[in-house]
Amino acid sequence: MQKHILVLHGPNLNMLGKREPQIYGKLSLKDIDAALKERASSAGFLLSTFQSNHEGALVDCLQEAFGQVHGILINPAAFTHTSVAIRDALLLHDTPLIEVHISNIHKREAFRSHSYFSDIATGQIVGLGARGYLLALDAMMAILTDKEDLM
Numbered sequence: 001m002q003k004h005i006l007v008l009h010g011p012n013l014n015m016l017g018k019r020e021p022q023i024y025g026k027l028s029l030k031d032i033d034a035a036l037k038e039r040a041s042s043a044g045f046l047l048s049t050f051q052s053n054h055e056g057a058l059v060d061c062l063q064e065a066f067g068q069v070h071g072i073l074i075n076p077a078a079f080t081h082t083s084v085a086i087r088d089a090l091l092l093h094d095t096p097l098i099e100v101h102i103s104n105i106h107k108r109e110a111f112r113s114h115s116y117f118s119d120i121a122t123g124q125i126v127g128l129g130a131r132g133y134l135l136a137l138d139a140m141m142a143i144l145t146d147k148e149d150l151m
């Protein structure tokens with residue numbers, strides 16, 4: 001059976017490429033999602049992506065995915081620092097969870113250092129730009145196939 005990975009993107013990530021490119025880079029969300037889908041599918045995984053600027057829409061997506069996905073990658077964006085609702089919706093899922101941030105949230109304003117997700121995530125990737133998503137995907141696929149090799 002094909003394993004299914006859900007990728008969630010929070011608010012303003014639909015503006016990647018245009019938004020503060022010195023912090024978030026020049027790639028668009030479409031570019032990132034396409035690269036993730038291609039990488040997942042060539043490794044035999046199914047990957048779905050969802051972006052919303054609305055907290056409730058992200059909660060709805062997580063509820064709809066209940067029991068349907070094997071792993072979750074999330075960049076909650078600004079909701080990282082505020083959302084108990086998304087945290088609770090993630091806790092519905094008994095799956096590995098990887099939190100991704102394009103920028104290094106620990107090197108920026110103090111309010112960005114706190115994440116409502118870091119203590120419930122399997123792991124976190126911060127500060128490596130858009131490539132962090134691909135690294136997170138590789139890690140997730142390795143976790144889901146029980147691979148411990150380093151290459």
Ligand code: DHK
Pocket residue numbers: 011012013075077078079080100101102103104105112
């Ligand atoms: C993206 C955002 O939109 C910010 O609100 C977070 C995160 C950081 C990122 O680095 O991907 O603080």
